[in-house]
Amino acid sequence: MADTTANIAATPFGAAAELPVKSRSYWSTVLGRLRRDPVTLLCGLILLTIFLSAIFAPWIIEADPYKTSMLRRLQAVNSKGYLLGTDELGRDMVARLVYGGRLSLLMGTLPVIDALLIGGLLGIVAGFVGGKLNMLIMRTVDIFYAFPSVLLAIAISGALGAGLLNSIVSLTIVFIPPVARISESVTTAVRNLDFVEAARASGASSWTIIRVHVLGNVLGPIFIYATGLISVAIILASGLSFLGLGVKPPEPEWGLMLNTLRQSIWINPVVAALPGVMIFVTSICFNLMSDGLRSAMDIKL
Amino acid sequence: MTRAVQARDTRDRGGKAQPLLSVTGLKKYFRLSGGLLGRAAGVVQSVDDISFAVRKGETLGIVGESGCGKSTTARLLMRLIEPDAGEVVFDGEAIGAADGMSVREMRRNMQMVFQDSYASLNPRLPIEDSIAFGPRVHGVSRSVARERARALLEQVGLDPNLYVRRYPHELSGGQRQRVNIARALALEPRLVIMDEAVSALDKSVEAQVLNLLMDLKTGFGLTYIFISHDLNVVQYMSDRVLVMYLGKLVEIGTVEAIYARPRHPYTRALLSAMPSMDPGHRTTQPPLTGDPPNPINPPSGCRFRTRCAFAEEVCARVEPKLVERDAAALHSVACHMDIPGSGHSAAPSPAEKAA
Numbered sequence A: 001m002a003d004t005t006a007n008i009a010a011t012p013f014g015a016a017a018e019l020p021v022k023s024r025s026y027w028s029t030v031l032g033r034l035r036r037d038p039v040t041l042l043c044g045l046i047l048l049t050i051f052l053s054a055i056f057a058p059w060i061i062e063a064d065p066y067k068t069s070m071l072r073r074l075q076a077v078n079s080k081g082y083l084l085g086t087d088e089l090g091r092d093m094v095a096r097l098v099y100g101g102r103l104s105l106l107m108g109t110l111p112v113i114d115a116l117l118i119g120g121l122l123g124i125v126a127g128f129v130g131g132k133l134n135m136l137i138m139r140t141v142d143i144f145y146a147f148p149s150v151l152l153a154i155a156i157s158g159a160l161g162a163g164l165l166n167s168i169v170s171l172t173i174v175f176i177p178p179v180a181r182i183s184e185s186v187t188t189a190v191r192n193l194d195f196v197e198a199a200r201a202s203g204a205s206s207w208t209i210i211r212v213h214v215l216g217n218v219l220g221p222i223f224i225y226a227t228g229l230i231s232v233a234i235i236l237a238s239g240l241s242f243l244g245l246g247v248k249p250p251e252p253e254w255g256l257m258l259n260t261l262r263q264s265i266w267i268n269p270v271v272a273a274l275p276g277v278m279i280f281v282t283s284i285c286f287n288l289m290s291d292g293l294r295s296a297m298d299i300k301l
Numbered sequence B: 001m002t003r004a005v006q007a008r009d010t011r012d013r014g015g016k017a018q019p020l021l022s023v024t025g026l027k028k029y030f031r032l033s034g035g036l037l038g039r040a041a042g043v044v045q046s047v048d049d050i051s052f053a054v055r056k057g058e059t060l061g062i063v064g065e066s067g068c069g070k071s072t073t074a075r076l077l078m079r080l081i082e083p084d085a086g087e088v089v090f091d092g093e094a095i096g097a098a099d100g101m102s103v104r105e106m107r108r109n110m111q112m113v114f115q116d117s118y119a120s121l122n123p124r125l126p127i128e129d130s131i132a133f134g135p136r137v138h139g140v141s142r143s144v145a146r147e148r149a150r151a152l153l154e155q156v157g158l159d160p161n162l163y164v165r166r167y168p169h170e171l172s173g174g175q176r177q178r179v180n181i182a183r184a185l186a187l188e189p190r191l192v193i194m195d196e197a198v199s200a201l202d203k204s205v206e207a208q209v210l211n212l213l214m215d216l217k218t219g220f221g222l223t224y225i226f227i228s229h230d231l232n233v234v235q236y237m238s239d240r241v242l243v244m245y246l247g248k249l250v251e252i253g254t255v256e257a258i259y260a261r262p263r264h265p266y267t268r269a270l271l272s273a274m275p276s277m278d279p280g281h282r283t284t285q286p287p288l289t290g291d292p293p294n295p296i297n298p299p300s301g302c303r304f305r306t307r308c309a310f311a312e313e314v315c316a317r318v319e320p321k322l323v324e325r326d327a328a329a330l331h332s333v334a335c336h337m338d339i340p341g342s343g344h345s346a347a348p349s350p351a352e353k354a355a
Helices: A002-010 A013-018 A026-035 A038-055 A093-129 A131-145 A149-160 A164-191 A194-201 A206-242 A254-264 A269-296 B070-077 B103-109 B127-137 B142-155 B173-185 B203-220 B231-237 B255-260 B265-272 B313-317 B350-354
Strands: B021-034 B039-054 B059-063 B085-090 B110-113 B191-195 B223-227 B240-245 B248-254 B323-326 B331-333
Touching (some): A026 A038, A026 A269, A038 A093, A093 A131, A093 A164, A131 A164, A194 B110, A206 A269, B021 B070, B059 B070, B059 B231, B070 B223, B103 B110, B110 B173, B127 B173, B240 B255, B240 B265, B248 B265
Parallel strands (some): B059 B223, B059 B240, B191 B223
Antiparallel strands (some): B021 B039, B021 B085, B240 B248
16 A cells, blocks of 8 residues: 555656546456456466477477387386376377377367358358348258257268368368357347447448447357367367277377277276366366356456 | 527538428338248338428427337438338438439438447447547548547547547446437538437436537537437427327427427327426326327327327228418428318318418
């Protein structure tokens, strides 16, 4: 308290009072709120660590994730030379988990980004234009929405054949409907507000209204929803790999690793559970972070 | 009531005698579609064949119960809703006609202030950008538009140094409505429609905003269409008053004529519902009973007849036309009791009209 009074006295108060009172911008408010939210910060930090270590894996990890050793199969956690043990072919688990993050995160984020672009565009157009076009787009989307997401992903992957690209395509198709629906509903809500009417009344074209008045108000909720989808995507991608529809062995990928280590669960359950732990930690961090972002970005709080 | 004489506006075309806005046969029916296949479940006759003119420099008040089509009329004039029929002429130029004024051009000359001060500002834009948006759309450079926004904020009584970068949620209701007024004025319109613009404000703030509107009107040489359900506010603001009932124009005239000598039974009921400041003039009888009928199937003939104490057989049969009662007070009314020879027992005889 004494400190602040001293500070005020030290600054030329008269000059300061004449300066325009700067209102905090929207993004600085959001950042300020996030700074006071330890859970979201921690989750963000964990995710950042996982992402960075996956990207810079060759520089961090000395061990080769593909090098097998029949003699050192299924070593326990914290055994000599192997911090997290080895898998059923004697490969270093630390290396495989870190390298595995590359494919798992790629399959978790890329479909969501694609779906965000395609589904977001469809939903915003449907919501803003309304009428028959809305009907056409949303009912088509509903057809895809009718299938359970796991089933749809498996069906499309199965039809396209196994492989990284095909599983990304199938996951993208799975995520377009929910993103389109969220985008459509928030856009419809914003479109009916008076400020959009006022913008039309000032003679602006639909494109200008979408760019200036609609996007800023709908991207937040859509983006937050998509962040939540990343965790689902990682789990689904792991599921596809587990079923043999995603990545093929010997590539390290968390879902695939879970599948191959499954047989060893009675021999070394801790090591067999590790890829699952990675999936769990990553997806729960994404979920908690999306919750934190949602409340930090709510302008009315 | 004397009007300040304004310097001649360079945008003026037809001169003082030409109405700034003249509306003929404006009509909007909303089709209600029900069910999966969109079968027409009914038609709401929201605005039905309304004609009126707004003279240069005046304030035309529009009153009526909620749901009578006041706001729809405003939105039709702004072309936020496409009218089914009707012609709107702005200072001699038909809006939307090939040789007339484009809708975009009309929107530069005509602006609107909405009731909900919060919903009518983009929550993600600093108010400066909200005000500057209109001019930007019409090709004004960013710096000029911002300069204009600051000047307008000053004129609506908000210190630009304090407020330019504020967001709508940081302002009070009255301040937000001032921003909305500044936004409407940013395109330098000649006509501003106030759609219940002060109805959501509390009384002391409402009075301040009304006085601001009066000042701006003289300062900018504006013409207002002032829509409200508050009869006191309309009396204070308007030069002429238009009364609507169920999508129909029932009476129009100078504010003195309407408030002192109302002719239509609906206007009389409406005015007697106004709380009096004089304790000797208590309202002892309910002026009107019941709710307005369903606009989906409005009554035949005169739409007010179901609630009218003077309704006779002719009222159900024939729809009353708007007839002039007092040329000096520009007073017209749509009631069979005022149409000579209409068949209503209280109607003046045709001879009386001739005399």
